[in-house]
Amino acid sequence: MVPADTVLVLNAGSSSLRYAVLDPGDGRRLAGGHVEQLELDGFGPALERVTDELAGAGLAGRLTAVGHRVVHGGARHTSPTLVDDDVLADVEALSVLAPLHNPPAVAGIRRAxxxxxxxxxxxxxxxxxFAGLPAAAATVTIDRRVAAEEGIRRFGMHGTSHAWVAGRAADLLGRPLAELGLVTLHLGNGASAAAVRGGRPVETSMGFTPLEGLVMGSRGGDIDPGVLLHLLRHRGYDADRLEDLLHHRSGLAGLAGTGDFRDLLRAVDDGEADARLAYDVYCHRIRKYVGAYLAVLDGADAVVFTGGVGENVPRLRADALRGLDRLGIEVDDDRNDSAGSGPAVISPAGTRVSVLVVPTDEELSIARQVAELLAGS
Incomplete structure (x- = not known):
């Protein structure tokens, strides 16, 4: 039986469209799928396919709302927002801060x-x-007048995922979220870390744009800005060439020639030195952030893995946290290998800091936020 309230959630990526129809009340996923290899002008045919599949499932006339995942909302959009022409124009303008993510979101919303x-x-x-990040974590340390004039601050991304897994981690541990300190690791093609205290973020790895922080599929994360000045001044790079380097030819792709973690692991197992180095750098950066966030939190109750890589690659979870036993962080090999995609506790019994695998469900989180907004309007 189709529930009275069903929300279609659309997640438009740079070359794909994920969709799901969900009952926000009980969390049931009534339909869903993934359309790949799209261009920005390809969302029309993709949505036609979605409508055909929904019609076949008897859902076409039962939708009550459409929720859209948008990566960057800037300083203005800090909560779920009804889309009108002005909001869509804002999202499009913010493409300068998320050039890989906001343009397809705009195209998907416009067509939908x-x-x-x-x-x-x-x-x-x-x-x-992340809108409520403490000022010490949100502030960018350049001339404060320049930052104010240009609206420059650290925004953070993957908030929907981090918030979801923090809540599910509390459920898994059987403790109130308000009492917990958590380090959450969203690891996929894009990757970010967050320090969570009492259910709210107090630090995160991504900043003004999705370029800062952990090593990612094609983005390098933290980099000395002096490198960019050097390339501008001494190697003839311009802004467009730098943007291409930072978004498409850095991270795992820049070091090993592939941003696909499955291909990277195969290359590591085949003994390829570039792949081995890329993997080691990836793990090192995670380990560094975990240690830093333990300091920010004055100790943590759990480290939580999520995202496509975090949920599905046991060896990465073990290698990224290796050598942190003096900080109370250990991974039990048997629990880790048998965890699958979770949810699961993968640390030994009795350790000071639990290590968890928690599947993210951004679609359900979005559906529930949509339902809450509309119920209150």
Whole structure:
């Protein structure tokens, strides 16, 4: 039986569209899928396929709202927001801060509003959960007048995922979220870490844009800005060439020639030195952030892995946390190998800091935020 309230969630990526129809009440996933190899102008055919599949499932006339994942909402959009022309223009303008992510979101929203013109469309922003970061964590240390004039601060991303797994980690541990200190690691093609105290983020690895922080598929994370000045001044790079380098030819792809973690592991196992180095750098950066966030939190109750890599690669979880036993962090090999994609505790019994694998469910989180917004409007 189709529930009275069903939300279609759309997650438009640079070359793909993920969708799901969910019952926000009980969390049931009534339909879903993934359309790949799209261009920005390809969302029309993709949504036609979605509408055909929903019609076949008897859901086409039962939708009550459409929720859209948007990576960057800037300083203005810090909570789920009904989409109108002005909001869509804001999201498009913020493409300068998330050039890989906001343009496809804009294209997907624009097309979806024509396909479902009578439904409310709601944007849920990855940056929103981090809007309340402490000033010490959100402030960018350049001339404060320049930062104020240009709206420069650290925003953080993957907030929907970090918030979801923090709540599920509390459930897994059987403790109130308000009492916990957590280090959450969202590891996929994009990757970020967050320090969570009492259910709220107090630090995160991504900043003004999704370029800062951990090593990612094609983004390098933390880098000395002097490197960019050197390339500008002495090697003839311009802004476009730097942007291409930072977004497409850095991280695992820049070091090993592939941003796909499965391909990277195969290359590591084949003895390829570049792949081995890329993997070691990836693990080192995670370990460094975990240690830093333990200091920020004055100790943590758990380290939580999520995301496509975090949920599905046991060897990465073990290698990234190796050598942290003096900080109370250990991984039990048997528990880790048998965890699958979780949820699971993968640390030995009695350790000071639990290590968890918690599947993220950004689609359900978005559906529930959409339902809450509309219920209160």
């Amino acid at each position: 509003r024509t396909v479902w013109p009578d439904l409310p469309h709601v944007a849920v922003f990855d940056t929103g959960w």
